[in-house]
Amino acid sequence: MMPGWRDLLFGRRDAEPAAAPKPADAPPRKPARDESVGRMEFMLSLRRRGISDQAVLRAMDAVPREAFVLPQLSDEAYADQAMPIACGQTISQPYVVAYMTEQLDVKREHRVLEVGTGSGYQAAILAQLAGEVITVERYRTLADAARVRLATLGYDNVTVIAGDGLAGVPAHAPYDRIIVTAAAETVPDALVAELAEGGIMVLPLGEHGGTQRLVRLVRTKDGLARTDLIGVRFVPALPGQAREL
Ligand code: SAH
Numbered sequence: 001m002m003p004g005w006r007d008l009l010f011g012r013r014d015a016e017p018a019a020a021p022k023p024a025d026a027p028p029r030k031p032a033r034d035e036s037v038g039r040m041e042f043m044l045s046l047r048r049r050g051i052s053d054q055a056v057l058r059a060m061d062a063v064p065r066e067a068f069v070l071p072q073l074s075d076e077a078y079a080d081q082a083m084p085i086a087c088g089q090t091i092s093q094p095y096v097v098a099y100m101t102e103q104l105d106v107k108r109e110h111r112v113l114e115v116g117t118g119s120g121y122q123a124a125i126l127a128q129l130a131g132e133v134i135t136v137e138r139y140r141t142l143a144d145a146a147r148v149r150l151a152t153l154g155y156d157n158v159t160v161i162a163g164d165g166l167a168g169v170p171a172h173a174p175y176d177r178i179i180v181t182a183a184a185e186t187v188p189d190a191l192v193a194e195l196a197e198g199g200i201m202v203l204p205l206g207e208h209g210g211t212q213r214l215v216r217l218v219r220t221k222d223g224l225a226r227t228d229l230i231g232v233r234f235v236p237a238l239p240g241q242a243r244e245l
Pocket of ligand 1: 089090091092115116117118119120121122123136137138139142163164165166167181182235236237238239240
């Protein structure tokens with residue numbers, strides 16, 4: 001058994017009750033040193049790949065990714081790879097999370113909308129940087145799990161909503177920043193309408209199933225200024241709330 005993610009919360013919350021005693025034949029608990037080495041390599045690889053914004057790096061260091069992956073994959077939580085989560089969806093690769101966050105240029109005074117909560121990992125990173133995060137997920141199961149997870153970790157500035165993010169979330173609009181973490185085939189009009197003037201939206205744009213281009217849009221007085229960024233591969237953004245849970 002790997003140690004639980006609670007061991008790594010570095011005092012975000014009060015100490016959790018001690019884990020149940022292990023049966024005598026259980027494999028030995030890995031020393032904590034391995035975990036900190038894993039996390040150090042994780043941070044080094046983000047820097048090596050060009051993430052340089054100190055606030056983003058601090059946020060990546062602060063969020064315990066093992067709390068967001070499936071328990072049986074917690075050993076690999078700090079490998080730079082996307083991983084499966086429930087409902088056939090994925091938690092994004094840490095490098096892509098850091099890169100998109102850096103491109104979003106999030107400040108404490110911002111209200112940020114995320115479309116595609118998934119595990120809630122990207123939302124947690126945003127919550128380290130923004131004043132307020134609204135995140136929307138079309139699978140109720142994922143939304144409910146992420147809400148509990150984020151609250152347990154002490155994130156009280158995140159609101160998780162079950163619904164169709166492509167239709168926008170007018171209740172909290174306008175947003176200073178919008179991030180879409182599922183592939184859109186076109187720029188969603190409803191999201192452009194909810195982006196504040198001077199606001200930034202980052203989203204993967206392109207065909208479902210293939211690779212997409214990460215695009216950064218800045219809303220100006222005259223319309224949208226577009227910058228094309230790196231190639232990425234995301235699960236599709238689909239319209240409507242998921243019919244299955
Ligand atoms: N940001 C997530 C990873 C997202 S995977 C994380 O950090 O773990 C993409 C997610 O977008 C999936 O969970 C998928 O169900 C969701 N999604 C796709 N289309 C959506 C839509 N129209 N509205 C809300 N969520 C959507």
